[in-house]
Amino acid sequence: MNVAENKARASNGCITDLLPKPLSSKIWLSMKEMTKYDAIQTILERNGGYVTRDDINKNDIPSAMLYEFVNKHGLIKHATGFYAKADWIKDDYLVFQYLYPKLVYSFYGAQYLNELGDFLPPFLEVTAPKNYRPFPLPREGVVLHTDTKDSTYSLGITEVETMFGNKVRVYDKEKTVCDFIKNRSKIDSESFVKCLHYYKKRRDKNISRLMEYARIMKIEKEVFSLMEVILNED
Numbered sequence: 205m206n207v208a209e210n211k212a213r214a215s216n217g218c219i220t221d222l223l224p225k226p227l228s229s230k231i232w233l234s235m236k237e238m239t240k241y242d243a244i245q246t247i248l249e250r251n252g253g254y255v256t257r258d259d260i261n262k263n264d265i266p267s268a269m270l271y272e273f274v275n276k277h278g279l280i281k282h283a284t285g286f287y288a289k290a291d292w293i294k295d296d297y298l299v300f301q302y303l304y305p306k307l308v309y310s311f312y313g314a315q316y317l318n319e320l321g322d323f324l325p326p327f328l329e330v331t332a333p334k335n336y337r338p339f340p341l342p343r344e345g346v347v348l349h350t351d352t353k354d355s356t357y358s359l360g361i362t363e364v365e366t367m368f369g370n371k372v373r374v375y376d377k378e379k380t381v382c383d384f385i386k387n388r389s390k391i392d393s394e395s396f397v398k399c400l401h402y403y404k405k406r407r408d409k410n411i412s413r414l415m416e417y418a419r420i421m422k423i424e425k426e427v428f429s430l431m432e433v434i435l436n437e438d
Contacts, residue, residue, distance in 0.1 A: 240265050244273045252369065253292035256302060257285030298370040300328055300346075304338045307331070308361055309374040310349060311383055312395065317364050317374045320381070321398040331375070333357045356421055377403060378414040385430060386423045400434050411435075 247259045260270045270287075273279070279287040282299050297317070301307060313329035315321045329347040332338075333354065341348060351357035360379025363371045375383065384391050384399045391399075403409055411431070418427035 240269050241273060244270065248289070254282075254286065254288035255279070256287070258302075293368060295366055295368040295370050296328065297366045297372050298368070300330075301372050304330075305373075306333060306336050307338075307348070308357075309372060310380070311347075311387070311391075314375045314380040314383070315395065315399055317366065317372070318377045318380055320377060320402040321395055323395055323398075331357065359417060359420060377406065377408075378410060378417050381414060382417045382421050382423060382427060385418075385426055386421055400430065404434050404437075 243263055243265060244255060244260070247263070248255045251259070255270070255273075257267070257270070260267065274281070274287050278290060280290055280292070281287055282294060283303050286299055286302055288294070297309065297313075301309070307330035309317055309329065310331040311329045312323065312325040312327075316323065316325055327345050327347050329349075331349045331351050334350060334352040334357070336350075360376045360382075361373055362376040364374050365371055381399060381403050384396055388396060414431070415424065415427065418424045
């Protein structure tokens with residue numbers, strides 16, 4: 205249609221005929237699917253090679269699209285709702301906590317993650333809040349403690365990176381030291397001494413926070429006397 209014909213149609217009230225036609229619903233749906241696929245790929249890359257059902261839900265992506273993506277790209281299922289690329293190195297600390305987010309790494313697990321010793325425990329050691337038992341015990345490879353007091357269960361929870369660079373929830377350095385002192389009879393002597401001496405050498409240690417935790421946990425005298433000796437050693 206030439207310019208003259210366009211002008212004629214416009215003058216006859218047919219200006220809408222000159223506007224671009226809207227995309228069909230089928231084409232629009234395809235574009236939306238492509239956008240969601242791109243979102244999953246972005247999540248996969250941002251996480252360093254894995255994607256979870258939680259990630260999908262937060263981004264309003266249909267579950268069916270996740271499963272299609274998993275099959276198409278050959279992702280490996282490491283746990284319910286947790287998928288990773290074939291070359292992703294499995295991070296047991298991350299996968300386990302994804303399954304049980306209320307569990308906080310503690311004791312030997314916290315000592316390892318906080319670099320308060322050189323012992324790599326052959327098990328995952330965690331603390332749960334009261335009335336939370338997500339799986340039957342005993343469970344191979346897992347040591348589970350239960351803290352019946354909300355005030356101490358939630359005390360000192362922070363995030364640190366695992367050796368693979370993934371963030372997990374763990375009790376901080378000060379809470380770990382307090383836990384070791386309070387449960388000294390259950391901790392092997394070598395790990396106990398290393399925990400205190402590694403803490404002493406840390407530039408980011410916080411003695412005020414340590415003593416505040418000790419007060420809340422009702423072990424202020426024990427912590428004070430031990431740290432007085434440790435901190436004054438040559």
